[in-house]
Amino acid sequence: MDPHAQTLSQVAHGDKKALAALYRALEKPVYRFIHSRLNDPFESSDVLHDVFMEVWRSAARFEGRSKVQTWIFGIAYRKVIDLHRKRGRQDVTDDIPEQVDDSPDAETCVAAGQEAEHVRHCLETLKDDHRTAISLAFYEDMTYAEIAEVAGVPEGTVKTRVFHAKKLLMRCLSGRIERRVPA
Amino acid sequence: MTTRDDIHELLPFLANDTLEGEERRAAEAAVAEDPELQTELAALRAVRETMRAEDAYSPGEMGLARLMRDVEAEAPQAAAPPRSGRVLAWQAAAAVLLVAVIGQGAFLMRGGGDMAEAPQPEGYSLAGAGAEAPFTVAIAPDTPERALRALLLEAGVEVTGGPSALGLYQLAPVEGVTPDEARGILEASDIVEDLTLNQ
Incomplete structure (x- = not known):
């Protein structure tokens, strides 16, 4: 049962209280997702605003084929892409990261993974597609099918993106520990 | 058949506990017999865990x-209720934020220019709208939005008017908070x- 389906249905009928309730329920995770991709609090706030304006305008067109939360994250995903396009910023999609033979030491990664500063730094080194996939998987605990819906790509693509994101993240974390970068 | 590469692809979804059915069984079995996995x-x-533990700011x-x-502003003109002469709390709260974060970014600046003139939204207002404002306060000009919001929440007050030309705001306690309680927190x-007590 989708916990937000009834609320969105009320929004579709012009209920502003329902829109406020939906905003309060999802504003934080949606903002966090946007911010993880833009890394600018003010721009992220603008995009969040645009997302919920679109929810208000488009609620009646929601067909219920996905969860409401997934639908809203999809809107946020596309808004950020639109912003990147306006800026002329183009992340190459799905190119394979450079191959590295040395595998990161997993034990080291366990320790580094517990340090917020290391994790934050290493997430920022990822490309947008990779960061998006790992953010949705770990911040929002989405399934790979849900991430595929948000990003509008096949499930296999999501698995590949998360796989590469994980690999790069582990390498980065391991490197931070080995270079004794302070957390 | 699930290959080792498949397991590596599934591992993040075992970590977030969203795998189901055959994929979950295969991933768990592979992990059980492989110390590296x-x-x-x-x-x-x-x-x-580290990502989820991060305390994230949001516009709230x-x-x-x-x-x-x-x-x-998008609603059809006919549906708009009569304009109130009084600035409602939610509008004023946004106005406070506008002033508080001036110089920190553009989003609120772009969003708040005509706030005092905005029509009253149907069906949405803060609890204290319409209450008398016992306090007039001056907020330090460089106050970040987060600090201001935290103070309003801690003191249990809402903005019911302002800013005036001098940058003063009218504050009123929300339901369940006495003026003395709010005043003590605001003064500290x-x-x-x-802070001036209104007569």
Whole structure:
């Protein structure tokens, strides 16, 4: 049962209280997702605003084929892409990261993974597609099918993106520990 | 058949506990007999826990006020209720934020220019709208939005008017908070430069 389906249905009928309730329920995770991709609090706030304006305008067109939360994250995903396009910023999609033979030491990664500063730094080194996939998987605990819906790509693509994101993240974390970068 | 590469692809979704059915069974079986996968899974779980433990800022109620103002502005003219002469709390709260974060970014500036003129939104207002304002306060000009919002929440007050030409705001306690309780917290705050009791 989708916990937000009834609320969105009320929004579709012009209920502003329902829109406020939906905003309060999802504003934080949606903002966090946007911010993880833009890394600018003010721009992220603008995009969040645009997302919920679109929810208000488009609620009646929601067909219920996905969860409401997934639908809203999809809107946020596309808004950020639109912003990147306006800026002329183009992340190459799905190119394979450079191959590295040395595998990161997993034990080291366990320790580094517990340090917020290391994790934050290493997430920022990822490309947008990779960061998006790992953010949705770990911040929002989405399934790979849900991430595929948000990003509008096949499930296999999501698995590949998360796989590469994980690999790069582990390498980065391991490197931070080995270079004794302070957390 | 599930290959080792497949397991590596599934591992993040075992870490976030969303795998189901055959994929979950296959991933768990592979992890159970492979110490390297166990350590990698532990690392992924540590990363996930660390990410989720981060305290994230978000626009909160101020963002909601902005949203409601723009939603109202989009509503058909006929549906708009009569304009109130009084600035409602949600509008004023957004106005406070506008001033508080001046110089820190553009989003609120773009969103708040005509706030005092915005029509009253139907069906949405803060609890204290319409209450008498016992306090007039001056907020330190460089106050960040987060600090201001925290003070309003801690003191249990809402903005019911302002800013005036001098940058003064009218504050009223929300339901269940006495003026004395709110006053004590406001007076002790570093970001309140001046507090006057209204007669």
